[in-house]
Amino acid sequence: MLSKCANPSCSTTLRYLRSGKLFKIEMxxxxxxxxxxxxxxxxxFWLCGICSETQTLTYDHAxxxxxxxxxMLIRRAAAS
Ligand SMILES: [Zn+2]
Incomplete structure (x- = not known):
């Protein structure tokens, strides 16, 4: 489960927990x-450094x- 970035379109493998962001999700x-x-x-779940800069994880029952x-980051990027 934690072997790669949680973003399905990203194939970065987990090597260092220091980079990126770890999410603890209760389901x-x-x-x-x-x-x-x-x-x-x-x-x-883990998002790699690049993905965690622009993306986050959420849990929905359905x-x-x-x-x-x-x-917020999208708005900031659009304004510049
Ligand atoms: Zn990633």
Missing amino acids: EGPVLVNGRKPVRKVEH LGVRVLDKP
Whole structure:
């Protein structure tokens, strides 16, 4: 899971945790039918240095983990 950048269109492999950004994302496991609460699990994702400058990770119940552009940086780049 943590062997490469979480951006699907980036193939940078994880060698140094110092570069890039590590995300700890808490997600709900499968809903159990016997009345017990769904188990929450924590997964780690990594964005490489280049991707983490312009992108971030988010978790959505329906869509799972997604890579999003950082809106502030896009606006700043468009203004210059
Ligand atoms: Zn990357």
